[in-house]
Amino acid sequence: MEYKETLLMPKTDFPMRGNLPKKEPExxxxxxxxxxxxxxxxxxxxxxxxxxxxxxPYANGNLxxxxxxxxxxxxxxxxxxxxxxYCAPYVPGWDTHGLxxxxxxxxxxxxxKEMSLKEFRELCAKYALEQIDNQRTEFKRLGVRxxxxxxxxxxxxxxxxxxxxxxxxxxxxxYIYKGKKPVYWSPSSESALAEAEIEYKDKRSPSIYxxxxxxxGKNILETGTKFIIWxxxxxxxxxxxxxxxxxxxDYAVVKVADQNYVIAEALLESVQTTLExxxxxxxxxxxxxxxxxxxxxxxxxxxxxxIILGEHVTIESGTGxxxxxxxxxxxxxxxxxxxxxxxxxxxxxxxxxxxxxxxxEGLFYDKANKAITEKLNxxxxxxxxxxxxxxxxxxxxxxxxxxxxxTSQWFASIKDFREELLEAVKNVQWVPKWGETRLFNMIRDRxxxxxxxxxxxxxxxxVFYAENGESIMTDETINYIAKLFREHGSNIWFEKExxxxxxxxxxxxxxxxxxxxxxxxxxxxxxxxGSSHQGVLEERSDLQRPADLYLEGSDxxxxxxxxxxxxxxxxxxxxxxxxxxSHGFVNDGEGRKMSKSIGNVIVPSKLMNQYxxxxxxxxxxxxxxxxxxxxxxxxxxxxxxxxxxxxxxxRFLLGNLADFNPDTDTIPYEKLREVDQFLVVRLNNLxxxxxxxxxxxxxxxIYHEVNNFCTLDLSSFYLDFAKDILYIxxxxxYERRAMQTVMYESLVTLVKLLSPxxxxxxxxxxxxxxxxxxxxxxxxxxxxxxxxxxxxxIEARWSEFLKLRDDxxxxxEEARNQKVIGKSxxxxxxxxxxEETKAxxxxxxxNMKQLFIVSDFAIGGGIEEAPEAALKLEHGAIVVEKAxxxxxxxxxxxxxxxxxxxxxxxxxxxxxxxxxENYA
Numbered sequence: 001m002e003y004k005e006t007l008l009m010p011k012t013d014f015p016m017r018g019n020l021p022k023k024e025p026e027x028x029x030x031x032x033x034x035x036x037x038x039x040x041x042x043x044x045x046x047x048x049x050x051x052x053x054x055x056x057p058y059a060n061g062n063l064x065x066x067x068x069x070x071x072x073x074x075x076x077x078x079x080x081x082x083x084x085x086y087c088a089p090y091v092p093g094w095d096t097h098g099l100x101x102x103x104x105x106x107x108x109x110x111x112x113k114e115m116s117l118k119e120f121r122e123l124c125a126k127y128a129l130e131q132i133d134n135q136r137t138e139f140k141r142l143g144v145r146x147x148x149x150x151x152x153x154x155x156x157x158x159x160x161x162x163x164x165x166x167x168x169x170x171x172x173x174x175y176i177y178k179g180k181k182p183v184y185w186s187p188s189s190e191s192a193l194a195e196a197e198i199e200y201k202d203k204r205s206p207s208i209y210x211x212x213x214x215x216x217g218k219n220i221l222e223t224g225t226k227f228i229i230w231x232x233x234x235x236x237x238x239x240x241x242x243x244x245x246x247x248x249x250d251y252a253v254v255k256v257a258d259q260n261y262v263i264a265e266a267l268l269e270s271v272q273t274t275l276e277x278x279x280x281x282x283x284x285x286x287x288x289x290x291x292x293x294x295x296x297x298x299x300x301x302x303x304x305x306x307i308i309l310g311e312h313v314t315i316e317s318g319t320g321x322x323x324x325x326x327x328x329x330x331x332x333x334x335x336x337x338x339x340x341x342x343x344x345x346x347x348x349x350x351x352x353x354x355x356x357x358x359x360x361e362g363l364f365y366d367k368a369n370k371a372i373t374e375k376l377n378x379x380x381x382x383x384x385x386x387x388x389x390x391x392x393x394x395x396x397x398x399x400x401x402x403x404x405x406x407t408s409q410w411f412a413s414i415k416d417f418r419e420e421l422l423e424a425v426k427n428v429q430w431v432p433k434w435g436e437t438r439l440f441n442m443i444r445d446r447x448x449x450x451x452x453x454x455x456x457x458x459x460x461x462x463v464f465y466a467e468n469g470e471s472i473m474t475d476e477t478i479n480y481i482a483k484l485f486r487e488h489g490s491n492i493w494f495e496k497e498x499x500x501x502x503x504x505x506x507x508x509x510x511x512x513x514x515x516x517x518x519x520x521x522x523x524x525x526x527x528x529x530g531s532s533h534q535g536v537l538e539e540r541s542d543l544q545r546p547a548d549l550y551l552e553g554s555d556x557x558x559x560x561x562x563x564x565x566x567x568x569x570x571x572x573x574x575x576x577x578x579x580x581x582s583h584g585f586v587n588d589g590e591g592r593k594m595s596k597s598i599g600n601v602i603v604p605s606k607l608m609n610q611y612x613x614x615x616x617x618x619x620x621x622x623x624x625x626x627x628x629x630x631x632x633x634x635x636x637x638x639x640x641x642x643x644x645x646x647x648x649x650x651r652f653l654l655g656n657l658a659d660f661n662p663d664t665d666t667i668p669y670e671k672l673r674e675v676d677q678f679l680v681v682r683l684n685n686l687x688x689x690x691x692x693x694x695x696x697x698x699x700x701x702i703y704h705e706v707n708n709f710c711t712l713d714l715s716s717f718y719l720d721f722a723k724d725i726l727y728i729x730x731x732x733x734y735e736r737r738a739m740q741t742v743m744y745e746s747l748v749t750l751v752k753l754l755s756p757x758x759x760x761x762x763x764x765x766x767x768x769x770x771x772x773x774x775x776x777x778x779x780x781x782x783x784x785x786x787x788x789x790x791x792x793x794i795e796a797r798w799s800e801f802l803k804l805r806d807d808x809x810x811x812x813e814e815a816r817n818q819k820v821i822g823k824s825x826x827x828x829x830x831x832x833x834x835e836e837t838k839a840x841x842x843x844x845x846x847n848m849k850q851l852f853i854v855s856d857f858a859i860g861g862g863i864e865e866a867p868e869a870a871l872k873l874e875h876g877a878i879v880v881e882k883a884x885x886x887x888x889x890x891x892x893x894x895x896x897x898x899x900x901x902x903x904x905x906x907x908x909x910x911x912x913x914x915x916x917e918n919y920a
Contacts, residue, residue, distance in 0.1 A: 264320020
């Protein structure tokens with residue numbers, strides 16, 4: 001007889017190799033065939049709703065690792081919620097308007113000015129929808145489950161209609177107004193920008209000190225005294241209308257050679273060093289408030305620049321005398337309003353100087369720096385020129401510097417409902433907690449929101465103008481435009497004349513002849529996406545407002561979190577979200593930002609083709625995503641190794657359950673051996689920890705807890721000694737069925753717990769699990785934590801035993817290295833332990849030979865009785881020697897009893913009995 005044929009070795013068709021790049025698309029095709037999203041929603045439809053509202057990625061370009069991190073995190077949450085008592089719909093969305101799409105078409109050779117606005121907008125829409133299709137394919141490839149056939153898209157008519165209603169409600173409350181103010185202006189985009197569209201990069205700028213000569217000192221200063229200003233934007237000097245000083249600062253009149261200058265006293269030393277003054281003498285000092293209304297002469301033009309007071313003036317740098325151009329700075333604008341100054345802005349849309357800057361007309365502002373500096377030098381007003389590199393705002397799309405430029409724009413007033421916004425922030429749960437402080441401070445400090453853009457690809461600002469120039473935005477006109485947009489889309493605004501877009505018979509006292517014009521600006525794209533609580537959560541019957549969660553990158557505190565809060569509080573008086581969770585950015589393995597120029601860019605598609613989406617998903621679970629995270633080939637290989645361990649654990653469990661029927665072979669918990677109960681307790685604790693981690697969005701904890709359970713509790717302990725029972729004993733032997741019971745419960749529990757993170761693998765494993773009814777693990781619920789009697793005592797006892805077992809394994813390893821033994825089954829272990837450990841071993845009642853995977857075991861006495869040769873470790877002294885006897889041909893145990901059965905002379909009595917009873 002071939003005894004190896006009598007061993008119950010593992011049998012499973014579940015493959016050891018994942019072959020994920022090939023198998024995942026097959027699994028996804030199966031999900032599509034099942035319509036798994038619809039089935040999940042149908043199964044959970046009567047449960048409480050949990051809405052994670054998707055922030056719209058921009059419909060342009062392939063996915064980067066930030067997209068993958070974001071969408072996979074969302075998928076973890078939605079999948080978990082749908083398996084833990086909720087109905088959790090997931091409606092993905094896309095942001096589709098704005099400059100990048102216009103720019104992309106221009107780069108492809110589209111000539112916007114050679115076609116109608118309607119034609120150009122149709123090309124933009126076509127391009128955006130193509131980009132959506134590409135990105136949707138990649139998101140689905142990542143295993144993200146959602147209503148992909150019915151996403152929300154900001155260019156859709158129903159969305160645009162709701163956006164118009166948001167605008168209308170804000171207008172009705174008086175929050176929308178038109179005004180001429182300095183805004184971030186991008187000459188490279190020829191459009192105003194919002195704060196969220198600005199990024200800061202280093203820029204080299206001229207640093208100049210310029211003198212303004214006093215023409216009327218108001219009996220305080222002598223005529224001819226000069227105020228000194230400092231600026232890094234010489235191109236704004238033609239727009240100068242005043243010099244600001246702080247009312248409470250001390251200002252000194254400093255005599256240098258034969259000239260008197262005025263600067264802040266606190267800055268005398270630094271100015272003296274910069275201007276290389278020798279023998280500077282302070283003649284007198286004044287409070288800034290005493291200098292108000294003194295007049296100086298503009299250094300280039302024949303006009304006055306009065307001295308005004310401003311609380312914004314500081315002594316952090318410069319001279320304490322601030323060059324004030326109300327058309328080119330927010331502080332300048334507000335202080336200028338107080339003094340009735342004009343809002344002079346001699347720079348056009350393209351960033352070129354206009355006729356209002358005589359002598360420099362037509363020069364691009366950056367080129368004008370040199371010409372203006374030379375002119376200042378020529379007239380004797382330039383005191384110093386150097387160059388500095390400093391952080392400066394840039395257009396985040398074109399990557400080129402922006403300017404502050406006063407133009408006529410539409411604004412959403414923040415100051416009118418700032419307190420409600422701040423209160424709303426306090427009522428939201430923020431993860432991490434610092435998110436609350438960050439957004440609170442942003443809203444506290446922000447100015448009014450410039451919502452108009454001078455582009456064509458976007459949602460038009462629904463305002464009409466009467467013949468007398470009065471703007472019209474009434475409930476009647478807004479509702480009518482919203483209705484038109486819902487029926488025809490916003491293109492109708494560009495296709496029809498103003499009169500055709502107004503309700504029939506519309507009259508206005510400002511248009512006695514019935515003539516109207518329409519606004520040509522479009523809305524800021526942040527107004528588009530910021531209206532999604534109305535355009536999606538209110539629009540769709542399967543969702544609700546406020547959403548339970550918004551989850552985006554940390555850059556969205558100034559972006560979508562901010563604009564959504566602003567529009568929602570303005571319209572409905574509360575935040576559109578109950579909770580906000582943010583994640584960091586994805587950097588390379590050294591923590592550097594990914595950049596094509598550095599060559600360190602890693603893209604999801606390449607990782608999926610090489611390793612599979614599961615590895616990308618497991619990487620997301622492995623990182624502390626609330627901070628910036630790292631990814632590299634070594635990191636991904638490390639994650640792949642953890643995946644391999646998890647997969648091998650599944651395979652071993654499946655292989656040893658080939659003959660197990662959970663309906664008939666399960667042993668009740670109370671009838672299990674204590675070692676089996678210990679594993680059930682550990683599994684139960686794992687369930688609790690993993691459930692808690694899911695609830696708190698702590699996926700790294702899941703990654704480590706599951707990995708530890710598979711590696712330590714199962715592979716290194718339970719499954720390690722299980723082979724002597726699973727393979728050797730008869731099929732229905734009580735101990736074997738007991739272990740299979742524990743293994744089955746471990747398998748089902750692990751598959752469910754990991755399903756949100758590794759959905760492809762979980763469903764693959766599920767198809768091999770005996771006795772399950774559901775066609776996908778996604779159609780099941782998470783395992784529940786159970787109250788198990790005496791679980792703490794059981795865990796305490798066996799945890800102590802595992803420490804002792806670790807010592808025994810160390811001793812066996814040393815004996816193997818010294819050639820005392822070969823495999824551990826050739827060994828006999830004798831322990832010399834204290835009374836406490838001896839009592840523990842007696843309590844456990846288990847087969848210690850099996851647990852230690854040795855052929856013979858004995859307790860030799862107390863530690864003090866241990867022979868010199870014993871290995872003394874933390875929990876006792878251990879003697880390892882060769883076991884006496886022969887090796888059983890079937891189980892490999894070494895025992896003197898081999899050969900007692902004459903029919904099976906090469907077997908031990910246990911194996912002989914099993915063979916006789918089952919294989920005779």
